[in-house]
Amino acid sequence: SQKIEQNSEALNIQEGKTATLTCNYTNYSPAYLQWYRQDPGRGPVFLLLIRENEKEKRKERLKVTFDTTLKQSLFHITASQPADSATYLCALLSNRDDKIIFGKGTRLHILP
Amino acid sequence: NAGVMQNPRHLVRRRGQEARLRCSPMKGHSHVYWYRQLPEEGLKFMVYLQKENIIDESGMPKERFSAEFPKEGPSILRIQQVVRGDSAAYFCASSSDRGRDQPQHFGDGTRLSIL
Numbered sequence: 001s002q003k004i005e006q007n008s009e010a011l012n013i014q015e016g017k018t019a020t021l022t023c024n025y026t027n028y029s030p031a032y033l034q035w036y037r038q039d040p041g042r043g044p045v046f047l048l049l050i051r052e053n054e055k056e057k058r059k060e061r062l063k064v065t066f067d068t069t070l071k072q073s074l075f076h077i078t079a080s081q082p083a084d085s086a087t088y089l090c091a092l093l094s095n096r097d098d099k100i101i102f103g104k105g106t107r108l109h110i111l112p
Numbered sequence: 113n114a115g116v117m118q119n120p121r122h123l124v125r126r127r128g129q130e131a132r133l134r135c136s137p138m139k140g141h142s143h144v145y146w147y148r149q150l151p152e153e154g155l156k157f158m159v160y161l162q163k164e165n166i167i168d169e170s171g172m173p174k175e176r177f178s179a180e181f182p183k184e185g186p187s188i189l190r191i192q193q194v195v196r197g198d199s200a201a202y203f204c205a206s207s208s209d210r211g212r213d214q215p216q217h218f219g220d221g222t223r224l225s226i227l
Contacts, residue, residue, distance in 0.1 A: 004154075032213050043116070043203050043218030044155070051213065089154070093213075099168075100216070102147075102155040 002027040010107040021075040021106045023090035030092035033073045038087045080110045118219035133189040133222045137206030144187045145205045199226045
């Protein structure tokens with residue numbers, strides 16, 4: 001069956017360190033992966049998109065990698081700050097049916 | 113530069129009543145998506161509309177749920193004869209076109225509670 005999985009447990013990272021979040025998928029052939037941030041009581045906010053033919057994408061302190069062999073995307077926040085605390089969602093566009101599928105998200109806590 | 117606007121933010125209904133959720137997309141956006149989110153669950157796609165047309169409603173229950181996006185005015189998600197299981201956060205998103213790599217811009221959702 002098709003699945004998109006993110007760490008269900010919250011991730012606690014010390015301020016200043018790099019936070020790394022994982023998104024794994026099975027039985028999809030995504031055209032791209034997107035990462036969103038969601039704060040409590042708010043809608044998701046788009047952060048980054050990486051296409052199937054791209055290995056890495058950067059934006060300020062954010063970096064996303066995409067390994068289609070491992071069927072995995074990693075999302076990194078360098079020099080993390082307490083304000084980075086939120087839930088991070090990955091989403092993929094399936095080549096098969098043109099639908100955007102969201103993972104359940106990983107809660108990130110940056111500890112001061 | 114208003115983003116996606118959803119209202120109401122919170123809606124309380126009794127079982128059997130109707131719920132109407134509104135979404136005004138970002139200016140210039142003609143593509144609207146509705147999602148449902150349960151606590152600790154991911155966003156589940158419900159329906160995709162383009163002005164006056166339903167393009168994909170494969171994620172929407174066949175009964176009691178309907179959606180529209182008229183030429184003028186906001187998109188409406190309508191739930192008739194609500195049941196307790198309809199309690200959830202409903203998010204609307206819009207994009208400028210259906211380009212496969214267009215990010216979606218989300219509103220802050222309507223939290224529907226069924227008593």
